Amino acid sequence: MKKIVAVAGALAALAAGAAAVLWAGVYDISATDQHLAPTYKLLDVGMRRSIVRRAAAIAVPPLADERLVARGLVQFRAHCVACHGAPGVAPEPFALGMTPVPANLVHTARTWQPAELYWVVKYGLKMTGMPAWQFRMPEDDLWAVVAFLQRLPRLSPSDYRVLAAAPSHRDDESPPADAPPDADRGRVAIEQHACVTCHRIPGIVGPDSPVGPPLEGMAERAAIAGLLPNTPENLVRWLREPQQVHPASAMPDLGVDERDARDMAAYLATLR
Amino acid sequence: MKPEALCRRLVGLAAMALLAGCGAGAQAPPAFGDADNGRLLLRQFGCGHCHRIPGVATADGKAGPPLEGLSRRSYLGGRLPNSPEHAVRWIVAPQGVKPGSAMPDLGVTETHARDMVAYLYTLR
Numbered sequence: 001m002k003k004i005v006a007v008a009g010a011l012a013a014l015a016a017g018a019a020a021v022l023w024a025g026v027y028d029i030s031a032t033d034q035h036l037a038p039t040y041k042l043l044d045v046g047m048r049r050s051i052v053r054r055a056a057a058i059a060v061p062p063l064a065d066e067r068l069v070a071r072g073l074v075q076f077r078a079h080c081v082a083c084h085g086a087p088g089v090a091p092e093p094f095a096l097g098m099t100p101v102p103a104n105l106v107h108t109a110r111t112w113q114p115a116e117l118y119w120v121v122k123y124g125l126k127m128t129g130m131p132a133w134q135f136r137m138p139e140d141d142l143w144a145v146v147a148f149l150q151r152l153p154r155l156s157p158s159d160y161r162v163l164a165a166a167p168s169h170r171d172d173e174s175p176p177a178d179a180p181p182d183a184d185r186g187r188v189a190i191e192q193h194a195c196v197t198c199h200r201i202p203g204i205v206g207p208d209s210p211v212g213p214p215l216e217g218m219a220e221r222a223a224i225a226g227l228l229p230n231t232p233e234n235l236v237r238w239l240r241e242p243q244q245v246h247p248a249s250a251m252p253d254l255g256v257d258e259r260d261a262r263d264m265a266a267y268l269a270t271l272r
Numbered sequence: 273m274k275p276e277a278l279c280r281r282l283v284g285l286a287a288m289a290l291l292a293g294c295g296a297g298a299q300a301p302p303a304f305g306d307a308d309n310g311r312l313l314l315r316q317f318g319c320g321h322c323h324r325i326p327g328v329a330t331a332d333g334k335a336g337p338p339l340e341g342l343s344r345r346s347y348l349g350g351r352l353p354n355s356p357e358h359a360v361r362w363i364v365a366p367q368g369v370k371p372g373s374a375m376p377d378l379g380v381t382e383t384h385a386r387d388m389v390a391y392l393y394t395l396r
Contacts, residue, residue: 198346211346213337222322222335223374225350246370248351 031099043100047125051116054123058115063147072148073163075141080105083129086164088157098129109149117146135192135260179259181232186267189260198251202271212251218271225249235265300343300356300393305383310391313384322375326395336375343393349373356393360385 021027035043063069076086083102085091095102109117122142124132133142155163187203190196196206200214221230225246228234239261242251256264311328314320320331324338345354349370352358363385366375380388 210341210344212350213345214341217324217334217338220334221337226336226370226373226375246350248370250347250350 031097034099051119055113055115055119058118060114060118060146061143063114063143063150065147068144068147069151071141072144072146072151075137075145076148076152077164079133079137080145087152087155087160089160089164095129100128102129105149106153110153114146114150117149118142121145132192135189181262181266183263183266183270186260186263186265189256189264190267193254193256193260193264195264203267215268216271218268220272225251232262232265232269235268236261239264300390304356304393305386305388305390307387307390307394310384310387310389313380313388314391317378317380317384317388319388325392327391339392340395342395344396349375356386356389359389359392363388 034040080086081089082092083095083098084105085095085102087106090096091102120130121137122132122134124130133145137145190201191204195201195215196204197209198211200206200208200210200216202216224230224234224238225242227246228238236258238245239254240256240258241253242249243253314325314328314331319325319339320328320333322333322335323331324333324340325331326340342359343354348354348358348362349366352362352369360382362369363380364382365377366373367377
């Protein structure tokens with residue numbers, strides 16, 4: 001019995017000590033202060049193991065298709081080069097100051113499995129600058145990026161320069177919006193459109209940032225943004241084009257597509 | 273002054289000095305308005321029919337957004353940068369600020385609006 005009390009007391013003291021260190025702000029959070037090597041290793045191994053576990057069940061489609069690789073190049077140039085660079089091409093200046101620093105994808109493509117690459121592109125990585133592309137790229141494009149990454153290690157800097165000189169175009173076709181509204185998906189869609197940087201939203205962890213009004217009770221609000229009668233259709237319209245509804249609004253157009261807006265509206269309709 | 277009284281006076285001053293440090297965040301400047309009167313006015317003008325307002329009896333409306341933490345909001349009516357002066361402008365003439373808004377012009381005078389804002393700005 002005495003032993004249990006002693007251990008419990010020691011643990012409590014440890015927890016209190018850790019809390020005090022945290023609260024005192026002793027830990028240097030800056031991007032210019034590098035991790036200790038063991039810390040870095042721990043985080044790196046933890047990340048890798050998390051991805052390996054989750055990617056294990058993913059079925060990889062055939063990736064050797066030239067059109068798929070070409071499509072992947074378009075996405076790569078549009079979305080990846082700014083942070084990761086390319087053979088012979090530096091990342092944009094802002095990415096050079098990031099911690100953790102965006103990986104060189106030639107090395108990544110040589111050492112990771114296709115399913116793992118797909119997983120990271122689709123779901124992103126917490127506490128890094130790597131976003132989730134799930135809501136911004138159709139499934140086919142996610143695999144196209146992986147297909148291109150498979151090709152990347154075989155490109156010399158001059159090979160890449162030739163490829164990149166060709167004009168590129170974006171495929172901005174929205175996913176079909178015929179599925180029934182999905183409040184659970186809507187909650188994730190809300191997270192992935194950074195709504196929580198301006199609104200406190202029940203059910204979504206965030207900075208409680210009161211730039212705009214809180215969204216609790218949204219289901220019972222009489223008007224949306226004080227201007228539109230609160231109906232599902234109007235809420236979709238507001239989410240998709242707030243600047244058209246209210247040109248002076250601080251709420252920006254975020255490029256929310258129809259399906260995401262309907263799902264977000266379904267989630268907001270649960271907030272009483 | 274007797275020593276005991278002086279001691280009590282010093283403790284009182286120290287307590288006030290400590291309390292003055294509490295409550296970080298925007299406050300309406302002192303004498304911007306009468307917060308106590310503002311609380312009554314918010315009830316009398318029926319603001320609670322649309323807004324939940326802490327400390328105002330029966331103010332539990334859900335037609336508009338809740339007003340708790342108003343002083344920390346960045347914008348009023350989605351477009352006015354939040355300040356005591358802009359809050360007064362919004363309350364006095366919402367239709368002028370945002371035509372078509374669900375918030376009606378209620379005939380609130382500037383003086384009454386200042387009292388209301390003084391109260392609302394106390395809401396953390």
